[in-house]
Amino acid sequence: MLGMLLAALDATIVSTALPTIVGDVHGANHLSWVRSGVPSGLHGEYALVGQARRPLRSKVFFIAAIINFLVGSMLCGLATNMMMLILFRALQGLGGGGLMVGAQAVIADVVPPRERGKYSGLLGAVFGAATVLGPLLGGFIVEYWSWRWIFFVNLPFGIVALAVTAAALPNAGERKQHVIDYAGIITLTLAASALILFTSLGGSSFPWTSWKSIALLIGGVVLTFVFITIERRSREPVLPPSLFANRVFSSASAIGFVVGFAMFGAMTYLPVYFQDVHGVSPTNSGLRLLPMMVGLFSASIIVGQLVVRGWRYRPFPIAGTAVMTIGIGLLGTIGVTTSTLVTGAYMLILGVGIGLVMQILVTAVQNAVNPADVGAATAGSNFFRSIGGSFGTAVLAPSTPTSSRTSWPRTSSRAGSPVPCPRSHTGRRP
Amino acid sequence: MIRRLPLDALSVITRAISDSISHIYLLAIPVGVVAVLLSLRLPEVKLRTSLHPIADEVPMSNADPLQ
Numbered sequence: 001m002l003g004m005l006l007a008a009l010d011a012t013i014v015s016t017a018l019p020t021i022v023g024d025v026h027g028a029n030h031l032s033w034v035r036s037g038v039p040s041g042l043h044g045e046y047a048l049v050g051q052a053r054r055p056l057r058s059k060v061f062f063i064a065a066i067i068n069f070l071v072g073s074m075l076c077g078l079a080t081n082m083m084m085l086i087l088f089r090a091l092q093g094l095g096g097g098g099l100m101v102g103a104q105a106v107i108a109d110v111v112p113p114r115e116r117g118k119y120s121g122l123l124g125a126v127f128g129a130a131t132v133l134g135p136l137l138g139g140f141i142v143e144y145w146s147w148r149w150i151f152f153v154n155l156p157f158g159i160v161a162l163a164v165t166a167a168a169l170p171n172a173g174e175r176k177q178h179v180i181d182y183a184g185i186i187t188l189t190l191a192a193s194a195l196i197l198f199t200s201l202g203g204s205s206f207p208w209t210s211w212k213s214i215a216l217l218i219g220g221v222v223l224t225f226v227f228i229t230i231e232r233r234s235r236e237p238v239l240p241p242s243l244f245a246n247r248v249f250s251s252a253s254a255i256g257f258v259v260g261f262a263m264f265g266a267m268t269y270l271p272v273y274f275q276d277v278h279g280v281s282p283t284n285s286g287l288r289l290l291p292m293m294v295g296l297f298s299a300s301i302i303v304g305q306l307v308v309r310g311w312r313y314r315p316f317p318i319a320g321t322a323v324m325t326i327g328i329g330l331l332g333t334i335g336v337t338t339s340t341l342v343t344g345a346y347m348l349i350l351g352v353g354i355g356l357v358m359q360i361l362v363t364a365v366q367n368a369v370n371p372a373d374v375g376a377a378t379a380g381s382n383f384f385r386s387i388g389g390s391f392g393t394a395v396l397a398p399s400t401p402t403s404s405r406t407s408w409p410r411t412s413s414r415a416g417s418p419v420p421c422p423r424s425h426t427g428r429r430p
Numbered sequence: 431m432i433r434r435l436p437l438d439a440l441s442v443i444t445r446a447i448s449d450s451i452s453h454i455y456l457l458a459i460p461v462g463v464v465a466v467l468l469s470l471r472l473p474e475v476k477l478r479t480s481l482h483p484i485a486d487e488v489p490m491s492n493a494d495p496l497q
Contacts, residue, residue: 113477251472258465262458269451277448307477314474321469325462332455336448357469368475392461396454 001126002161003062003099006069008127010096010154012134017142017150017282018271021085024147062102062165069095070158077151092151097386101379104362108374113367121304124359125297135271135286142282183230184238191223192387200394239380240373248368249377252361253384255317259324260388261395263354266328267292268393270347277336291344295351296358303360313364317357324353358385 014021072092079085107119141149198216206212231237243249270292274285303316327350334343362381369377435443 247471247473248475251468255465255468255472258461258468262461262465266455266458269454273448273451277444277451279444312474313477314472317469317472318466321462321465325459325466328455328458328462332452332459334448334452334455336445357465363477364472364475367477392458396457 001103001122002164003066004103004123004126005130006066006154006157006161007096007099008130009134009137009157010069010073010092010151012130013138013141013150013153014134017138017147018268020142020282021147021150022082061098063162065095065098065102066158066162066165067095069099070155070162071095073151073154073158077148097382101375101382104366104378104382108366108378113363115308119304120359120363121301121307124300124304124355127296127300127358129293129297135289136283137286139271139282139284139286181230181234181236181238184227184234187223187227187230188238191220191227192390194220194223196387196390196394199391238376239383240376243369243373243377243380246368249365249380252317252365252381255321255357256361256381256385257388257391259321259354259357260385261392262324262328264389264392266331266350266392266396269396270331273334278340288340288344289347292347292351292354295348295353296355297351299352299355300359303356307360307363313360316360317364320353320356320358320360322353323356324350327351327353 069092072088072095075088076085076092079088103123104120107123111119137153138150141147141153194216198213198220202208202213202216228241231239231241270289271282271285274280274288275282280288299320307313307316327346327348330346330349331343334346362378365377365381366374
């Protein structure tokens with residue numbers, strides 16, 4: 001729970017601070033990359049988790065993930081330019097991914113699937129609590145201290161998590177000789193990173209038709225094929241191809257990808273909306289996200305409890321994705337004059353939708369696969385949701401310049417004042 | 431910085447940012463619909479009640495548990 005709290009807190013604490021951070025390091029065009037830096041690091045870690053859990057005991061694995069996360073956090077706080085920040089966020093994400101997937105896989109080790117809904121619901125609630133606390137804490141820190149403390153603040157939390165893990169987590173799991181699929185992990189991480197870079201930087205840092213864009217696209221596709229070939233030949237593949245023959249895993253992964261795409265794409269820009277359009281402080285923008293977190297928190301716990309009491313799990317992802325789509329559609333109607341109450345109601349609906357679908361998919365996947373592959377299946381499931389989130393954040397990015405010390409890309413003013421020309425969703429500026 | 435701009439520029443900017451962000455959600459609607467359609471394909475498999483599966487309760491391979 002502590003590990004999940006730590007990783008989820010960091011994924012959300014940055015959201016309200018992003019406008020200030022990108023203004024300070026002069027990188028408004030790469031806002032989505034700071035947000036997706038952690039998920040991009042998570043991709044590699046998710047790949048690694050399924051493998052590393054095999055030879056390593058859960059406790060050792062967890063401690064290594066926390067240390068990795070703490071080092072990444074410290075370096076992020078010391079970053080002096082955008083490139084450093086993005087790289088260190090990716091490094092931080094390596095640890096965060098280990099904590100997130102490790103927490104779910106440890107539960108799978110000790111709790112049977114029928115009972116697991118209760119705990120996965122609690123994990124979802126912890127994630128929800130972190131998403132409430134994160135933006136608030138982030139806003140407060142940025143407003144009263146410095147954005148760097150958003151990363152430094154992880155250090156005391158991490159040290160507590162380290163102490164608790166060392167003292168309380170039992171040494172579950174057995175030691176066996178395993179082969180780590182390094183080639184698979186590296187090609188998967190590189191393929192995902194190339195494709196995300198293509199969607200993130202293409203059309204903003206360089207044109208879609210430039211050699212850089214085309215090289216990233218071709219590189220990503222080729223590396224994906226190389227990865228598939230490696231996995232087919234590997235003795236212990238990082239993402240066993242046999243998992244995709246399982247309809248529960250393949251369906252849940254596809255749903256996770258699409259939900260991540262819509263969810264992270266939608267969540268990232270709400271603080272920007274509140275701060276730049278409504279002119280509220282970072283702390284206030286965090287407060288305004290509360291309805292979404294309340295919805296997510298409640299729905300996640302309720303679903304977990306219902307499944308433990310014998311309810312079928314299948315209706316929840318269907319209802320959840322439908323409610324989520326309604327929430328997204330309603331948010332599509334917000335404008336300059338939309339009241340906080342109305343926006344809050346829309347966010348509550350979005351949060352309920354996400355809460356209905358997010359954690360139950362993990363339980364469904366863990367239940368349906370060979371118990372020996374629970375780690376790889378959990379990691380794979382998280383991988384697809386995370387990579388969907390990275391694509392969503394990048395593809396849906398409006399590249400709108402945000403407040404505070406940001407240089408505008410172009411000026412066109414009747415009154416002689418700089419007026420930004422936000423890039424349209426097609427990637428072209430009007 | 432935005433808030434320090436003249437009122438007419440501020441109005442243009444906030445409207446542009448607002449429109450740009452609301453477009454994100456409109457673009458995400460089809461993605462949400464795809465998620466609903468994919469959810470309809472998710473099979474229901476009875477949840478196991480034990481950590482140590484018995485033969486008739488859980489597939490011992492990753493083959494489709496419905497087959």
